Amino acid sequence: MKRLVNLLLWMKSKKGSSSDVNIHTAYENRNDVHDDRIKRVREYVLTDSRERGNHGIDHWDRVYANGQLLVSRKVKSLVVGLFAYLHDFCRENDGVDLQHGPRAAEFIDTVRDSLLKDVGDEDIRLLKEACRLHTVADRTGNPTIDACFDADRLDLGRVGIIPDPERMATKKGKEIAKALYVGN
Numbered sequence: 353m354k355r356l357v358n359l360l361l362w363m364k365s366k367k368g369s370s371s372d373v374n375i376h377t378a379y380e381n382r383n384d385v386h387d388d389r390i391k392r393v394r395e396y397v398l399t400d401s402r403e404r405g406n407h408g409i410d411h412w413d414r415v416y417a418n419g420q421l422l423v424s425r426k427v428k429s430l431v432v433g434l435f436a437y438l439h440d441f442c443r444e445n446d447g448v449d450l451q452h453g454p455r456a457a458e459f460i461d462t463v464r465d466s467l468l469k470d471v472g473d474e475d476i477r478l479l480k481e482a483c484r485l486h487t488v489a490d491r492t493g494n495p496t497i498d499a500c501f502d503a504d505r506l507d508l509g510r511v512g513i514i515p516d517p518e519r520m521a522t523k524k525g526k527e528i529a530k531a532l533y534v535g536n
């Protein structure tokens with residue numbers, strides 16, 4: 353609950369503000385990447401020096417944090433955590449690049465036996481599907497994939513887009529979007 357309150361306070365502070373708030377703080381203060389497999393992927397993506405704009409590590413850390421709020425008994429937290437750091441990794445630009453999801457899924461295959469060697473086949477399948485579909489599907493009905501979608505969408509405020517609660521893929525994502533952006 354404390355994590356949710358912190359996130360809400362931070363996002364409220366961003367709302368309507370044009371100042372450059374230290375958005376990294378929300379992630380660093382929690383320091384809650386406990387899974388070595390996710391830590392390893394986070395370290396790996398940080399070695400890539402491409403200019404990322406709105407789709408770089410600050411965004412990925414927030415997607416990670418959002419994802420942890422969406423984890424439930426039916427949601428695989430490892431998949432949601434890995435999605436945070438990989439879903440935008442293969443973007444070729446900071447604008448419209450609808451193929452970056454399928455490229456991320458292909459990239460996952462290339463590191464399946466190295467960076468992701470400790471991740472099970474079913475988790476890899478879910479991770480690839482979440483990456484592949486995250487720009488083209490509203491929801492899938494799979495709790496883990498839908499949590500990935502919402503973790504990403506809850507950070508749309510960074511580019512001035514208010515997430516529509518009705519377009520969130522999970523019940524919890526809808527509740528958070530309402531609380532953050534609609535004021536309920």
Ligand SMILES: [Fe+2]
Pocket residue numbers: 407411415439440504
């Ligand atoms: Fe994203």
